[in-house]
Amino acid sequence: MLRTLFTRGSASFLSIALLITMVFIMAHLPPGGPAFSILGVKATPASVAAINSRLGLSIPLWQQYLIWWGHLLTGNLGNSYLLNRPVAQILGSYFVNTIAFYTISILVSVAASIGLGLVQGVYYGRWPARVIDFYQLAFYALPGFLVGTVLIMFFSVRLGWLPASGIVDVRDISPGIGSFAAHLVLPVTTVALLTTASLSRYFGEAVHEELGKEYVRTAAAKGVSFSAILFKHVLRNALRPLITILGLSFPYIFTGGVTVETVFDYPGLGWLMWRSALERDYPVVIAIVLIIGVLTVLGNFLADVVNGLLDPRASYE
Amino acid sequence: MQRINIMATLLATALATHNPAHAEDPCDTLVIPPGAGISGPSDVTALNFLLANSQMNEAVAGMLFTGLINMDKTDQIDYAHSIASKIEDFDNGTRYRVTMHPWLWSDGKPVTSDDVLFTWETIEKLGDNYVAAGEGGIPDLVANVKALNSEQFEVTLKSPANPLWFELNGLGQLTPLPRHAWGNFTADQLYENQSDPKFFSVVDGPFRIENFVMGRSISFVPNPRYPLEQTPFKRMVFKFVNSDGAELQGIAAGELDLANLPHEAFKAGNSVANSHLVPMAPPFGYGYIGLNFKNPKVAFFNDLAVRQAIQDSIDEKTMIAALWHGYGVEVYGPVPPVPPTFLSPEAKAGKFPIGYDPAKAIALLNQAGYVPGPDGIRAKNGVRLEFTLIVPSGTSTSLMMAQMMQPGLRSSGILMHIQQEDFNQMWASLIRHLSTWQAYTLVWSTSPYPSGETIFNTGGAFNFTGYSDPEMDRLIADSASKPGLEALYKYQDYASEHLPYIFLPDTVNTMLVRNGIGGPDRLITPAGGYNPQLLTLNRKACHAAHAFHAR
Amino acid sequence: MNSQTAPATIRGPSANLGRYFRNRTLVTGIALALFVLLPSFLGGLIYGRDPYELHLGQQLLAPSGEFPLGTDSLGRDVLALVFDGGRATLIVALPAAALAFVVGLLYGLASAIGPAWLDRVLMRTLDTFLALPSLVVLIFFASMITLTNTTLIMLIGFISWASLARLVRNEAIAQRGRDFVLAAEQLGGGRWYVARVHLIRVMAPILAVNGTFLIGDSIFALSALSFLGLGVQPPQASWGSLLDSALDIIALDPWWLLLGPGVMIFAALLASSLIGQGLNARFGARS
Secondary structure, eight states: OHHHHHHHHHHHHHHHHHHHHHHHHHHTOSOSOTHHHHHGGGOOHHHHHHHHHHTTTTSOHHHHHHHHHHHHHTTOOOBOTTTOSBHHHHHHHHHHHHHHHHHHHHHHHHHHHHHHHHHHHHTTTSHHHHHHHHHHHHHHSSOHHHHHHHHIIIIIIISOOSOSSSSSOTTOSSOOHHHHHHHHHHHHHHHHHHHHHHHHHHHHHHHHHHHTSHHHHHHHHTTOOHHHIIIIIIHHHHHHHHHHHHHHHHHHHHHHHHHHHHHTTOOSHHHHHHHHHHTTOHHHHHHHHHHHHHHHHHHHHHHHHHHHHSOGGGGOO | OHHHHHHHHHHHHHHHHOOOOOOOOGGGEEEEOTTTTTSSOOOOOOOOTTTOOSHHHHHHHHHHSOOSSOBOTTSSBOGGGSSEEEEEEETTTTEEEEEEOOOBOTTSOBOOHHHHHHHHHHHHHHGGGOTTTTGGGTTTTEEEEEEEETTEEEEEESSOOOHHHIIIIIGGGOOOOOHHHHTTOOHHHHHHTTTOGGGGOOOOSSEEEEEEETTTEEEEEEOTTOOSOOOSOSEEEEEOOSSHHHHHHHHHHTSOSEEEEOGGGHHHHTTOTTEEEEEOOOOSEEEEEEEOTTOGGGGGGGOHHHHHHHHHTOOHHHHHHHHSTTOEEOOOSSSOSSSGGGOOHHHHTTSOOOOOOHHHHHHHHHHTTOEEOTTSOEEETTEESEEEEEEETTOHHHHHHHHHHHHHHHHTTOEEEEEEEOHHHHHHHHHTTOSSOOEEEEEEEOOSSOOOTTTTSTTOTTOOSOOOOHHHHHHHHHHHHSSSSHHHHHHHHHHHHHOSEEEEOEEOOEEEEETTEEOGGGSBOTTSOBOGGGOEEOHHHHHHHHHHHOO | OOOOOSOOSOOSSOOOTTOGGGOHHHHHHHHHHHHHHHIIIIIHHHHOOOTTOOOTTOTTOOOOSSSTTOBOTTOOBHHHHHHHHHHHHHHHHHHHHHHHHHHHHHHHHHHHHSOHHHHHHHHHHHHHHHHSOHHHHHHHHHTTSOOOHHHHHHHHHHHHHHHHHHHHHHHHHHHHTSHHHHHHHHTTOOHHHHIIIIIHHHHHHHHHHHHHHHHHHHHHHHHHHHHTTSSSOTTSOOHHHHHHHHHHTGGGOOHHHHHHHHHHHHHHHHHHHHHHHHHHHHHOOOO
């Protein structure tokens, strides 16, 4: 177990190192300077030159690369072009918001996926499974930004039940949990609808496969109740691929998350990345790409570890 | 029994000490998008006006630091709302003595002439990083600034200047900054701290900063030491929104108290509950088309006849009626007609507007030798009157305006293509004086004294078109150095005749204001002053409006 | 939004070779594809209205006889915009998918038939690449380049190839050991020749299925970018940008602005998914 951890861990670290290098290359590809992003309307040739020297963009690329590593290791993510503040300071609350949002979404999705998957596996071929099939198929073809917009139209504009955007009402000086919760319902629903569509399909397949296996028939013959079979054995076995899929799905959760955050104006990392991309505030964009990359690598690593814990041999009792 | 008694007591105690959430009166907080009344939605990214690189940043900085010179609605000095109480000039406009009102910083220390000196020294230290370098003669024309006593200082120039020009465009830049708070910082440190709210704890304007969530919102509380009008709100929040539509959404949902109504949603804006429409006073500026005089592909722009024909082919009246529902001002020269303070007598008499005159346009082009080809587009010596106009993306109004111009131009035999470009990219190619672009359109905010330096003089900082005319240079220099308004009038008339820009209407913003909020017409002054502290509150109407939204 | 790589299990009726029309999935998919392709490329010509003409005074009208899908906030005919937007979306997304397909195929083949060290390097790089959510990378690059149709095709093409590459490499390695391949190599065929002629032929079903999924991914990526303002640039309309404009004024309940692009995107993505699954069933199951 430890050895696997070590090999997987070092592979992950290598991935991260490679990632950082790739991002550095990507970040320094575009020609021209960032001076215009920073200076905006007040850019004049003189002030542009001043900015370029201030940012140290004239030293050789390999030196910049080393400095880049040095900065990263000390937690220095550069300064925002737009705000002239350290990026690391800016990211704090956005990071927390995204983690909260995605964690809740994943929890809801997993719960829903398990439920739907069980139904789909048990009722395979019959109408409940067909309905779930249809849902999965449909939501594969519905992008997050479309679903989110439609939800806003119905639940915020037409019915007025839920707020259309933001994380809390700006007017609240000390917003309570209720405010946060209300603003999270629609975004979480959007992400959950999409993630569940794909997760539940894998889970449903796994359940169906498990149910066809020898040991299930044996247990049934021995008189073990169906629900005992289902929840004690089938579930545990079917969960294993789910964990792997979940780990592999991290990038897609971020993908979906970015568009959902923008639709709902939710101040998370995805939203910040989008705004910074539009305003050409490259340090922020680069920092977020790095963070998301590292998070996904770590997510995969974590999924591997959890999988290792749920060793198959333990479930055949 | 005893257990139940203890339980009951505990329960009772809990209920008794439980504080229901203190019901904050939502009307105590004013929530508006930055740019309301001034421009489309924009972020606030910096608080130091010396480094403010956008209109919104300037406006917010103005809320924290009262200007030495503030302008009023007629674009004249408003001494009642400025730190300066009196300005005298001597020696033919070479020496200026400014007397200041007694004023306090928010920490109780007095605002003195030393603070003005500090501002001047900082401007010098910032050098090229100072955003307004070159405007109004600051810093190049200034020989020295010295304090006479704690409430008076003198600025001496290197050569005589038109007092009107220098006071409005130059002197106004010397807004006092707190030396006792910032004196020990280097220019670099000032630069790095320009968006840190903690750095701006000492202010002398109507507001102090409470909180700044980068990219999301900035909140202010009243500065009790501000000697003039105090805002009736306990808190004011600028909530950053990303688009025109989001402003509309905010008002409809009750999250914003006022917002710009995007022109295309005008009809819909009329039907948003609990709010009313308020057209704002026109900002002191105008839309324009800049022509690249240095691009050989469009060398015909150098021909005055072509420029005049283009101007004559544009129907500003219809544009204003169709795009801005009548809220707009026709502009035909470099000085906007509203307020008419600086308008030349010829302009006032109606010599300009040339106006929409397609017949004249055709006559001009015929006379100049541009012959229509088989598709109707005119050409001379093999060069067709065809060009591409770059329009900034992000606002639909510029695009619509450009599209409205196309048919008129076509009738005169001029073919205009439209290309949208991201504003930053557009600005970058302009700043670099690249010769790839042919024409672009933007809005220009004139300085309080609407002289033409920086845009029409040869080599001016914002002269991207490459316009160079010795007569224009002379007139501009005169308007800055000779006293009185004569020189300005001459410059105006010359520019209206010679069209260094193609002039387009000055657009007016309409605002949607929630019932209960009053005084939106006092929010802005044409010269760009931003005074949210002048908004008023009618608590009853406000509560009624809020009750509607708390379904 | 998952991209499907390894085809899972059979869906729908069991494979009946040669009986295309009994494969309901495939037929539905093709029908949907036509529903999307025909209006996008022919709709504008047949309908005849200029999508960018501003009908002043007729802004934000709900659907009517004169404007079957109503007008937008600038007074433009929405139906015409949906047609033109479809064209604009597809002329970028389809070539991008083709580019991704070619790059992914070459990359996977190179990894499979090249030396072992190359395989390790390429796969390690691929894994790192896959670690980044595609949209995040797209946004990153889109913020740096000038956005034209050509650059968008290259951008999306170069980002989407990753999952196909891995699949190709795995399949090619699996097939490499089979008899006929070894035989061909014995008979003197060079590695690339073998790859081109034999491996690709054997992998054709998988390539077809995943290539179809790639089209859906490409359309999704472009629409998402356009929605965010980083794709097809205004004034050219695209499905994504139409949705973005609709969201902008959602407070005015402009359902007709959502309907056109929403249905089109849904149909396009569904078509890709169904055709892919249909082909998968047609060619037989693979686990």
